Amino acid sequence: MDEELERIRRKKLEEMKKMANEPNADYPDSPVKLTDGTVGDVVARYPLVIVDCWAEWCGPCRMIAPVIEELAKEMKGKVVFAKLNVDENMQTSSKYGIMAIPTMLVFKNGELIDQMVGAYPKTTLTNKIQKYL
Structure with a gap:
């Protein structure tokens, strides 16, 4: 029984060390x-959240979608x-006054700090986001 508890303890300790070494795993x-x-839970959970407000029928929204996918990875x-x-x-949409799409809502520490309206090229969007880091 003691050996089993020790094995479980060691395994748990290794998992915790791994998580500590990978702070971005979450x-x-x-x-x-x-x-x-x-939306409230997500913007409260992470220090910086960019919310892409879009609709299925919106052409510019579909154009920017792959850029958002790439940036999420990068x-x-x-x-x-x-x-x-x-x-x-x-x-x-009403709460944040979304009148045109795509609109990106920028939340820092749970607070809305900026809105970016329009389909930006990847480099422009990246540069705009860098100032919030």
């Missing part, structure tokens, strides 16, 4: 799908990217 490497019910551990379908989540 960060997603692809955009998180948000809803009216989850900036994992620094920024969490999320997607909010404005047609399906009107409460959040």
